[in-house]
Amino acid sequence: MTVIDLRSDTVTQPTAGMRDAMMAAPLGDDVYGEDPTVNLLEATLAGQLGFAAGLFVPTGTMSNLLGLMAHCERGDEYIVGQQAHTYKYEGGGAAVLGSIQPQPLEMEADGSIDLARVCAAIKQDDFHFARSRLLALENTMQGKVLPLAYLASAHEFCGLHGLALHLDGARLFNASVKLGVAPRAITGHFDSVSVCLSKGLGAPVGSVLCGSEPFIGKARRLRKMVGGGMRQAGVLAAAGLYALEHQVARLSEDHANAQALADGLIELGYSVEPVQTNMVYVDVGDQAAALKAHCAEQGIILSAAARLRMVTHLDVSCDAITRVIEAFASFRSA
Numbered sequence: 001m002t003v004i005d006l007r008s009d010t011v012t013q014p015t016a017g018m019r020d021a022m023m024a025a026p027l028g029d030d031v032y033g034e035d036p037t038v039n040l041l042e043a044t045l046a047g048q049l050g051f052a053a054g055l056f057v058p059t060g061t062m063s064n065l066l067g068l069m070a071h072c073e074r075g076d077e078y079i080v081g082q083q084a085h086t087y088k089y090e091g092g093g094a095a096v097l098g099s100i101q102p103q104p105l106e107m108e109a110d111g112s113i114d115l116a117r118v119c120a121a122i123k124q125d126d127f128h129f130a131r132s133r134l135l136a137l138e139n140t141m142q143g144k145v146l147p148l149a150y151l152a153s154a155h156e157f158c159g160l161h162g163l164a165l166h167l168d169g170a171r172l173f174n175a176s177v178k179l180g181v182a183p184r185a186i187t188g189h190f191d192s193v194s195v196c197l198s199k200g201l202g203a204p205v206g207s208v209l210c211g212s213e214p215f216i217g218k219a220r221r222l223r224k225m226v227g228g229g230m231r232q233a234g235v236l237a238a239a240g241l242y243a244l245e246h247q248v249a250r251l252s253e254d255h256a257n258a259q260a261l262a263d264g265l266i267e268l269g270y271s272v273e274p275v276q277t278n279m280v281y282v283d284v285g286d287q288a289a290a291l292k293a294h295c296a297e298q299g300i301i302l303s304a305a306a307r308l309r310m311v312t313h314l315d316v317s318c319d320a321i322t323r324v325i326e327a328f329a330s331f332r333s334a
């Protein structure tokens with residue numbers, strides 16, 4: 001019985017083609033700037049997203065941290081959504097390591113932050129206040145795709161108010177595939193973008209931060225400072241390059257599987273939030289622990305939460321979705 005792990009799209013195993021690409025990658029010492037595979041990954045992704053430079057880092061958390069620290073000085077603040085990864089799920093790193101104050105704001109149902117709310121939160125130039133310096137958005141946000149018109153408004157707004165605009169694009173490619181646009185149509189609105197290779201793209205490790213030459217120069221110094229300067233990292237970057245070439249278009253399969261899962265659960269009477277990309281949120285109330293145990297017996301790994309998140313990815317097939325729906329059905333009728 002193959003195990004179906006729906007906790008996250010981080011759980012994927014490198015595909016055979018990806019492993020071959022990793023084995024074959026030419027390598028050098030990346031701290032000296034001499035790893036050809038890392039250099040190629042950085043240039044490829046930066047070019048694709050419309051930026052002058054890129055920086056390969058071990059994790060999305062580090063990528064966002066370096067982005068925030070490269071934009072903000074000590075005593076500056078960034079404006080961010082209450083549920084955003086850069087605020088809630090990164091150990092408070094911007095504040096702890098960067099001395100950057102977060103200004104979290106309530107978010108709208110579509111994953112955006114109302115720009116009138118952002119405007120009201122921007123602090124006047126007054127020594128009582130931290131200096132408002134940056135707006136950080138996330139796309140996809142809990143599986144939701146931010147509307148392109150909103151991104152254009154946010155870009156214009158930040159220009160008017162002297163804020164930089166950063167995107168936590170951990171799942172940028174899920175957004176671009178869903179919209180059927182080039183990723184540049186999204187990233188063109190931002191001053192910097194962080195992309196995860198280790199989520200739906202299926203690489204074992206790695207993120208890339210993209211921005212201008214001086215911005216990435218600053219981030220490169222900070223990467224060394226926080227211990228993220230890796231040596232023959234091309235063995236990992238090769239997985240990212242392979243993913244960009246072979247595992248982007250297939251994200252639409254994950255989206256279709258998520259929709260099929262949602263449809264099946266709705267048919268069973270569950271309350272399921274509308275699906276946009278590869279995440280299904282279902283209300284399981286106080287049944288979370290029992291459901292998790294029931295599914296575990298059938299080789300299906302779930303998180304346990306009343307608002308249960310299930311994530312599809314390249315190790316979840318169509319047949320797997322049928323098995324999951326059957327497991328929910330047998331739980332319901334038990």
Ligand SMILES: *Cc1c(COP(=O)(O)O)cnc(C)c1O
Pocket residue numbers: 058059060061062064085086138168170171196198207
């Ligand atoms: C996973 C994730 C990150 C951080 O990635 P890690 O590689 O796990 O540190 C950042 N932002 C979002 C939205 C994520 O989902």
